[in-house]
Amino acid sequence: MNLWMWLLLACLLAYAWKLMGYLVPASLLRNPRMSRVAGTMTIGLLASLTIVNAMASGQALVLDARLGALAAGGIALLFRAPFLVVVVAGAGAAALLRLAGWN
Amino acid sequence: MPITWPTRLLQSPAVRVGLSISIATGLYGVSFGALSVTSGLDFWQTMALSLLLFSGGSQFAFIGVVAGGGSGLAAMGAATLLGMRNGIYGMQLNVLLQPKGWRRYAAAQLTIDESTATSTGQTDPAEQQRGFWTAGIGIFVLWNVFTAVGALAGGALGDPKQWGLDGAAVAAFLGLLWPRLKGGEPVAIAVVCALATVLAVPFVPAGVPILIAAVVAAAIGWFSHGRRDEGLEPDIDPYTEHHHHGPGAGTGTVPGGAA
Numbered sequence: 001m002n003l004w005m006w007l008l009l010a011c012l013l014a015y016a017w018k019l020m021g022y023l024v025p026a027s028l029l030r031n032p033r034m035s036r037v038a039g040t041m042t043i044g045l046l047a048s049l050t051i052v053n054a055m056a057s058g059q060a061l062v063l064d065a066r067l068g069a070l071a072a073g074g075i076a077l078l079f080r081a082p083f084l085v086v087v088v089a090g091a092g093a094a095a096l097l098r099l100a101g102w103n
Numbered sequence: 104m105p106i107t108w109p110t111r112l113l114q115s116p117a118v119r120v121g122l123s124i125s126i127a128t129g130l131y132g133v134s135f136g137a138l139s140v141t142s143g144l145d146f147w148q149t150m151a152l153s154l155l156l157f158s159g160g161s162q163f164a165f166i167g168v169v170a171g172g173g174s175g176l177a178a179m180g181a182a183t184l185l186g187m188r189n190g191i192y193g194m195q196l197n198v199l200l201q202p203k204g205w206r207r208y209a210a211a212q213l214t215i216d217e218s219t220a221t222s223t224g225q226t227d228p229a230e231q232q233r234g235f236w237t238a239g240i241g242i243f244v245l246w247n248v249f250t251a252v253g254a255l256a257g258g259a260l261g262d263p264k265q266w267g268l269d270g271a272a273v274a275a276f277l278g279l280l281w282p283r284l285k286g287g288e289p290v291a292i293a294v295v296c297a298l299a300t301v302l303a304v305p306f307v308p309a310g311v312p313i314l315i316a317a318v319v320a321a322a323i324g325w326f327s328h329g330r331r332d333e334g335l336e337p338d339i340d341p342y343t344e345h346h347h348h349g350p351g352a353g354t355g356t357v358p359g360g361a362a
Contacts, residue, residue: 003148003169003175005175006174007148007152007175007178014158015155015211017183017193018189020190020193021197021211021214022194022202024194037321037325038187038188038324040320042185043289045313045316045317047300049167049181049313051297053171054273056304058171065270069270072270073274073277077277084130090270090277091271093270094271094273095265095267
């Protein structure tokens with residue numbers, strides 16, 4: 001039940017963010033510093049999520065097939081592949097590396 | 104604006120882009136559904152995230168923290184921080200669409216990267232409306248249908264690692280980050296935050312390194328000066344995508360409108 005509570009709270013807060021944009025007068029949110037913080041924070045979070053999913057296993061840092069997925073995703077992006085292709089490339093690389101014996 | 108469905112509506116560029124992006128994004132819901140149940144969430148928890156939270160990045164963040172052994176609080180924190188940009192989108196869309204009454208509350212729930220990008224890419228106000236609602240409703244329906252498919256099939260897949268599903272998540276986050284890395288400064292922020300994350304992992308509980316990176320990124324934003332709008336553009340530029348695939352590609356519903 002504990003996870004349900006945090007999950008529903010996350011849903012509520014997600015909606016609160018969305019609605020806030022519609023309720024707050026536009027002039028208040030045009031504060032350049034706040035927009036900048038929102039921008040840098042999005043970049044920082046996505047970078048952190050990428051590396052956590054690629055290298056973390058609990059509190060340990062591990063080098064495994066997920067690094068291959070990171071590389072494959074990066075290569076697909078360099079070739080301007082659509083989002084779906086990037087995701088499939090990541091899955092394919094990890095699956096193939098595991099098949100080849102690298103965990 | 105009275106429009107006769109479907110012939111007039113399907114001739115609208117915004118509607119066609121909205122339908123294309125709905126299908127591409129909706130299909131990806133399979134991946135979320137499967138990853139979510141293999142992360143330890145049950146079917147209804149997975150569906151609650153897609154129906155109620157409805158923001159891809161935040162949903163993956165939530166299950167990513169849970170999969171890494173993080174607490175519910177850390178999962179909620181990561182999802183909430185990642186959802187902050189939707190507030191900025193809401194502000195932009197409020198100016199463009201000016202939804203009133205119940206439509207304002209519906210529009211808020213449909214405010215995500217893709218619907219914002221489809222709407223703001225148009226110049227005609229009526230097209231902005233059509234783009235937003237087509238992409239928003241289309242993605243909401245398909246994302247939830249395919250989340251359910253993925254969640255139900257996920258259990259039958261066996262060990263998700265065998266299929267590289269964890270690798271799919273890594274690539275997906277990189278794919279969301281990539282369009283924001285325009286210029287040296289965003290790249291530097293990404294590298295600093297990735298380093299802060301790696302350094303923090305051994306010392307704090309799972310999930311917390313992501314929040315540390317968020318604080319580092321916020322501090323950089325607060326104390327530095329530069330482009331103020333970086334990273335705020337939607338993740339996906341549907342018009343570039345659309346151009347690559349040709350008009351109406353992937354919708355399967357355009358009755359030879361281009362001919």
